[in-house]
Amino acid sequence: MLRFAFNRLLQAIPVLLIVISATFFLVHSAPGGPFSADKAVPPEVIRALEAQYNLDQPLWQQYVSYLGDVLQGDLGPSFKYSGRTVNELIAAGLPATAELAMYAMLVALIIGISAGVLAAMRPNTMQDYLPMSAAMLGICMPSFLLGPILVLVFGIHLEWLPVSGWGDIPGDKILPAITLGTGYAAYIARLSRGGMLEVLSQDYIRTARAKGLSEPLIIFKHALRGGLIPVVAFLGPAFAGLLGGSFVVETIFQIPGLGRFYVQAAFNRDYTMILGMTVFFATLIILFNLLSDMLALWLNPKLRQQAGGES
């Protein structure tokens, strides 16, 4: 298992390097610099600013020195937030985003798995059609639509929950978690339904029944573990997606997370910030994919021992 993880991490190095390089040259070739502004900026100011952030050097030189810094874990200073380093900004935004992603995942797992299992228990009945139709809508319900609707209903009209904030007012984490989690819940519902249907048709479920075990025991002890393997494999990409894709929800609910930084950085041409966030997200994506693969391996005793024949 450790060896498997090590190999995958080794493979990640060239991937990260290419991501950094591609992003570096991409952002530097995008039109509009970090210091252009609505009111004309005098050329001497531009020069002074560029000198301060080493932007007056040739591009390759900037690239080399940036790589050097990144290797030392230094993502550089932010251009937009004067005086703040990218490391500092990521550290500031990560807790909220990570927490949001975790709650959203929780919502997604609880709703998704229960819906999927319910549907799989009685395929092609109303118990199947209803949650699955809802799931289909959920997959395609964009959060920019779901968020405002939830806010209007629960925040403004019913006044049950706060309309925004993060950890300021009790309960302000509920609506964002639901908004972000719904799409994933829908996807997980479909995955777990498929997985459960597959497992429930297996011989060993028949064996369990023949042993006289009760239906709940069969579902939860015998079927769930195998049936959820597709879900587990999806967790890694999903979690990375939650971390990176929370921008809309963060904006709607005024959450101080990474997603807003990323988009702001892109709009502001905050080069170091874009690069830093990209490196950070790429690392997360790779890490979470690895983790979910390892979890899927661990869940399957056979593969656990083989630690994956073909990676």
Add this chain to the structure above:
Amino acid sequence: MKPQVSVSTASQLSAIILILTSSLLLGSCGSSENNVSKGNRTGTLHWGNGTEPQSLDPHIATGVPEHKIIIALMEGLVLKDRKTLEPRPGVAKSWEISDDGRVYTFHLRDNARWSNGDPHNAHDYVWSWWRALQPALGNLYAYMYFSIENAKEYYEGEISDFEQVGVKALDDLTLQVTLKNPTPYFLQLLDHYSLYPVHQATVEKFGSADQRGTRWTYEGNIVGNGAFQLRDWKINRRVVVERNPYYWNADNVRLNEIVYYPTENAITEERMFRAGQLHYSGTVPADKIATYQSNNDPALRIDPYLGIYFYRINVETPQLQDKRVRRALGMTIDRDQLTQRILKAGQIPAYAITPPGTMGYYPESDLRFDPEAARQLLADAGYPNGEGFPSTEILYNTSEGHRKLAVAIQQMWKKHLNIDVTLLNQEWKVYLNSVSMKDYQIGRAGWIGDYVDPNNFLDMFLCNGGNNRTGWCNPVYDELILKHAPEAKTQEERLEIFTQAEKMLLADMPVIPIYIYTSNNLVDPSVKNFSGNILNQPSFSEIYLEPDNGGQQ
């Protein structure tokens, strides 16, 4: 024994899920008192502030959200009246102006203090203004100093001796400023944050004076001279300021704290206001304004704003070189319909670039909505009934408001002139790039006055004006603005010169004025002493909170 393993992992898992769920739900129990009513009790003002401030250094910051925080933390020599914007004593308790209008002598208060208790005196200004004029600092508002004698020359490196710049501390409490020309609006400038003083010891503690991006403006570090001091700055979350006990007028400050929220999304901010999470929101979505108006909601405050929304025309575009074409375009925008049906927030149709009433200035304009005459002009220019007029593009930066206006104008030009216009939106930085490279045909633009004087609007269109960007150049115009106006003997004469210049501008129409901004604020009724003004500048030291009978809505 191992047989238990599966069961114990399952129970561990369910325990984790239980903990996570309960932590999510636990947070939701508790009192439901909203920010506004709680703030009214504790004297805390909750302020929707647009975006995250990029810097709180008055010599570096540029945006409106930064402005709103800096004016709470710092103060200039002179304040403005919260309604009329007349100069009022600030750090300077009084001042004299020489007869030729060039020399200002300020007498500072002896009880002015920095927020750490240090004495605050005239030398602070000399040092601060010296700092603000260091090119390496990259101060975008350095031009605000250029009415001071030799300030421009020093900034551009023509002279290197700061002694020659017209600012001197005669003694600890007396500051003398010498101007190049009599500048009627100079006192106003002193209330702009780019002329605020900074605390030398603090700035130098975290880096050299002309170094950008030091940590001196962070919580725990920053020292100011305003009514409030910085207590907490959580990025993308909130900035909290609290009373500064050393403020010279601390006894009359009635707010205990202000919490600024960087919301970015206007729709979110409006919802927060409606849910009682904010006392104030400064960006009301256009479609919501109608709702507030029809409910006669007292929270909605609409005031004229010193800003103009206009379209630039790139006069180098072949089909737009002829000023008759440009005039025709300007004459076929039905500004009444735009402001009433699309903008809906009391915006004033604009027929000139300078907002009327700016320091007593009322531009004369012959521009009006006249499709008949416009068609004639277009025909004279060789495009009868729009025939043969090449497809022309309106560029705007990505935003719902700009889009709506462009869509309507596109249709008006189609209807009245029968010309085809396409729309192009670009992301902000790309748009800036296109406009400054003159890589556009017609481009949306806006200008907010830094100070209340026609000069601030009209000097945009000088031949070499950095903000001209239209390619339009008229030496006579330049001479009027640069030479004749500063030398005018009286204010009447000066305004007359501006009138003349503006007429030239409108006759050539390199820019099409569209409407004059309004500031649309949502202010909770419990907020008192909030007065609308054309700079949309609140006076935090005077605001206080007092719920009306029956409390919050």
Add this chain to the structure above:
Amino acid sequence: MDRLQAMEEKGSSLWRDAWIKLSKNYLALFGLGVIALLCIVSLLTPWIAPYGYEEQNLMLGATAPSLEHWLGTDIFGRDMLTRIMYGGRVSLMVGFIATAVALVIGVLWGAIAGFVGGRVDAVMMRIVDIMYALPFMIFIVLLMVVFGRNILLLFLAIGAVEWLTMARIVRSQVMSLRKQEFVEAAYSLGLSQWTIIRRHIIPNTLGPVIVYTTLTIPSVMLLEAFLSFLGLGIQPPESSWGLLINYGVETMEEYPWLLIFPGVTLSLTLFALNFLGDGLRDALDPRTSKD
């Protein structure tokens, strides 16, 4: 490939049989009917739309549904029914073409990676990883700057994003297929790898591919709205369902019909596609005809 030409002529029987089976599945037929209707309406829109799509009436403004305007009007006084009809032209075109791009790239990429395996697979999947990690918005802005505004570019950009997941799905399918005996049999017939992929592997991945495709089309339509909002893609006064929904969200309290009607249209399309997709999946699997 010429030698296999004759095969292709007879090879249509999978599709012919699928059609026969599909025509017995009422839910799928309903889906097909809705999609066909939407396509026909879109094609005929310029002739049958009640109003011009840019015809404004500022004095009228946003009005609720009425006899003159069945689905109401937007803030410019433009007829919503007309806007939705014209929006459908863009949305359906983007949905189908961009999905097709994603489909072709994703299926080929995934099939090759999964089938060849080993180093090739590792490299190809690492490329997918890289694409996943690149900042999408910067990428789009650059594309826009380099190539200018271009509807074709929109398809490319969307296709470039959506094929990644497709490739992963196909790859995992292929990895299990390639160990099946019928693939070995094809090998022992001496068929080339490419022929095996094309004739034996890809047709057997159709099930999950179709299902994922039906989910992709609506999400592509929404992605188009985001890109158009950024300035890539279509420009006002043209519109698409995604953009109409986007605008509708902002005024959902004041003018709910601006959100409801485009939303219902998109949802209807989504369900129709899903029914059709499930039906197609079953129809293309010869095994499902007898249980």
Add this chain to the structure above:
Amino acid sequence: MALLDVNGLKIYFHTRDGVVKAVDDVSFSVDSGETLAIVGESGSGKSVTCYSLLDLLPKPPAKIEGGTALFDGEDLLSCSLERMQHFRGNDIAIIFQDPMTSLNPFISIGEQLIEPLIYHPDKARRLSREDASKRAVELLDEVGIVDAPARFNCYAHEFSGGMRQRVMIAMALINEPRLLICDEPTTALDVTIQAQILELIKQLQQKRDMAVIFISHDLGVVAGIADNVIVMCEGTVREAADTESVFYRTSDSYTKRLLAAIPEGAKTMANRAEEGQPLIEVSHLKTYFNDYSSPAARAEKRQVKAVDDVSLSIQRGEILGLVGESGSGKSTVGRSIMQLVPITSGSVSFNGTPISGLSSSQLVPWRQRMQMIFQDPYASLNPRMTVYQTLVEPLLYHGLANSNNIEQQVQQLMDDVGLARASMRKYPHEFSGGQRQRIAIGRAIATKPELIIADEPVSALDVTIQAQVLDLILDLVERHNLTMMFISHDLSVVRYISDRVLVMQRGSLIEEGKTETLWANPKEPYTKNLLSAIPLADPKSERERLSS
């Protein structure tokens, strides 16, 4: 009254294509200490009958349309699910055919074993985890699991097929059921293992005085253990009698056919092997695979020696049998000759020309001359291609037909393998297993090959079908003058078809000889073992063999 009394049982499947009468009016009874065998081919309803007793059928589509099944006087068919859970595992236990899929791969076998004890529906009879574990270990020991306490925590994949079936048996017996249903418990196992498992079931039954229902498609298997036999076909009982009557005095035509289909005796056709240069010559063939079975093996880059230094030759016209148990490497030899797996060392020559080491494009002309038939007729045909497409592919790819005569050529092939021309446009799933194997054979002979390697071509088929397919193969060999390598684990089949036999064990050839010589006089103990384990369709001799 018997322990179980089934009367007039009717089970119909309601499918989209109509009603299928899976079980139609079946009656039988079985008493303690008695073994009833239910014999029939696939689709005969034998398994459905037994599953219905424990309510294990998927409903829908299955529906019980009539009849009773009285267990101790209580009707199993009409009791509640709760009551049924009391019967399941406690009074009636069942062992399934495939021990590979019938154990939960995610849960340790110990945990699976103790479940019926710790979750007993009768709360009073529930055992604590410790007591249950003790009981389970004892039972594992009893069914012959060596080092049971340590194996208790292992997972299913860590056991071999035979061991898994022993675990299944232990699991079935853990609550001391009074009736044990065995659904083809030995079909998926090697012949030597099969003998052991049969022995075990017999012993356990005697010790516990259980009633046993033994389901099998193979009359040979039941001959030694059944007291009574019922023969089922298409849902109905064709014959029900005591074992000896069925085997020696049957009057039923179907039973007669079943008995006749059991391959017995030597090859009836002449040996057509030609002298001279062998068609295939394999020398010192080694095929190794990387071993990923454990982290240690992976780390050390250990290799599995699937084929280790095998040399053999096949004469033109010869049918060479290759036998061995699962894991002996016999299939890998076939695939190595076909160049379907990369070989590690050694060489393969076709008609004197070395073909090992050629690139895939260089191999194309050779591929036409040798073809393969695979074991699993379900997996070896592309489910999305019609028979026509499947057969056309080799013809066109190798340029053996053009668009003018293609139709005719395909029809010829269909005739050759005994398929109706009309079914040309059907898909594989619409055919039975035997018909599918005919399609696969048709595909193999389409290229007019000289050599066919048949990898267990009949082991997935019912006996009667198996006999037909074997005859078809022999017929085709004759008609097309084919050379064949016939790989099988079933010695009777190999004896019936091949001229010469090679025996493989653990990657190596251990014995070789003319078929009849080898049968009469095996030299190696392993070969002797294999031959003696073959069940005979003769109750008397089979009983003697089992008791010896």
